[in-house]
Amino acid sequence: MEKILVTGGSGFIGSHYLKRLLQTDEMFEVVNVDLLTYASNPANTNSFEKDKRYAFRKLDIADTSSIISLFENHHFTQVVHFAAESHVDRSIQSAEPFIHTNIAGTYTLLQSARKFQVKRFIQISTDEVYGSFPVGRAEENTPLNPQNPYAASKASADLLCQSFANTYDFPVIITRCTNNYGPHQHREKFIPSIITACLQNKPVAIYGDGLQERDWLHVADHCEAIELIRRKGKLQEIYHIGAECTISNREVANRVLSLMKRDKEQITYVADRLGHDVRYSLNTAKIQTELGWKPKISFTDGIEKVVDWYKNQWESCL
Ligand SMILES: NC(=O)c1ccc[n+]([C@@H]2O[C@H](COP(=O)([O-])OP(=O)(O)OC[C@H]3O[C@@H](n4cnc5c(N)ncnc54)[C@H](O)[C@@H]3O)[C@@H](O)[C@H]2O)c1
Structure with a gap:
């Protein structure tokens, strides 16, 4: 049985993803770790809080000792990592929380996941890591060129993930999605x-x-793509998600x-x-041809x- 750690599950996209995950009848355990910052809404998880497969822990993903004991207690097999400071305007005012959560937090998760031999680590990232694309579309191997502190912190986290994959053969997949909208x-x-x-x-x-x-994508389409990638995505790969x-x-x-x-x-x-x-703008041909996803x-x-x-x-x- 899979034991899944979802970080940032009380925020916008993470809560839609948890709802999507828990709509199936499958047996698994999922723990939502969220610090409940200003960006979260605890009511986002109301509809599935009583599901016996679901548990919540209020924790900072950058708090190394708490995260290590979490992994010790739960023996996670998979991680789906949404937690982040996510608002560009705030990163321009002060980058510090972005460095803390998006970079140090991701590093802490990677270290713990590696130590406890997690089988799949899905890093949820963004098209912003490529910087501005006045014409054309970024490919999965386009060099990163982030232009604001939020984008730079996400790019740094992605690079840490890739470095773990390369150095330790760590089983990571990076998803990069365009702008989401939804409830x-x-x-x-x-x-x-x-x-x-x-x-x-x-x-x-x-x-x-x-x-x-x-490029605007409905959050339900994004979550469906993430779920497909969690199940069938190839390890060490990057997948673009968007509406083109x-x-x-x-x-x-x-x-x-x-x-x-x-x-x-x-x-x-x-x-x-x-x-x-x-x-x-992202080229999304890879997820369409390899995994058969397209927005609905x-x-x-x-x-x-x-x-x-x-x-x-x-x-x-x-
Ligand atoms: N919203 C978009 O359009 C979009 C597009 C592409 C990718 N993404 C990525 O998707 C992910 C989720 O985005 P979102 O829009 O749902 O963000 P959000 O701001 O709505 O939610 C982020 C969640 O992370 C939690 N969090 C923040 N710092 C934390 C910490 N130190 N420890 C534990 N939890 C913490 C918050 O409490 C919140 O619940 C992010 O990684 C973001 O970069 C977002």
Whole structure:
């Protein structure tokens, strides 16, 4: 029976992943380790908290002695590592928590997982590690070129994973995904922040000219890809995950405003984010051909349902 450690399972993507994992009838044990930082929402795990296969431990992944005793107690066979400081703007204000969690935390997990002979370690990473891609798409072997402290901390973690694979033959797989959207995302992130501004009748602030392009993937599609990789992905490989459909921030804001029945005039363009990457884009042919994954939810369908979800959740409390 697999004993799976999921880190960051009380955050946005990790909680969707846990829900997806626990929807099956399979027998396994899963422990969610999360420090419950400001970015988490303990309510994200409400729907599966009573499942006997599930346990929660509040821990800092960079706390070496606690993590070692966790591994001693649970004999994990697999790790799916989501926990991170994840907001670029915060990393520009102060990189220290990003270095602590994303780099030191990942190192602590790698050391413990290696010591206790984990069979699979899935590092959840991001397209941001390649830096800006004004044209074309990054391949899995494109050199890393991170341009902000968040991206640099994730790239550092990825490099540590690769170094463990190379040096110790450690069984790691790295996934790099594009921007996610979906229910339960923190209010500071782009799409929820637009919805919040609409519900509060405040201006919708967009950085610079709003022409920066991102590829948006529904979180359910991302979690399905991760689950496939956990089961069938080849060790020591990198897999890109994305929708291969870039769209400008301005266009995303316009679509959300239209779904919220608001006027485009509500947008206000503010001073650009420092070092703002113009465009991210990934080639996802590898996961499509090797593992048969492709996204199921188009942005047009997904965003409509997601806007409705936030409206229902927040209308009465904002
Ligand atoms: N959100 C995206 O668009 C996106 C895209 C690609 C990749 N990713 C990656 O996916 C992962 C999850 O992203 P998310 O958007 O769900 O993030 P999130 O900020 O919503 O959740 C992160 C979780 O990690 C926990 N955490 C933070 N520091 C910790 C520590 N020291 N010890 C234990 N737990 C800690 C937080 O409490 C939180 O629950 C991250 O690694 C991120 O880099 C995110």
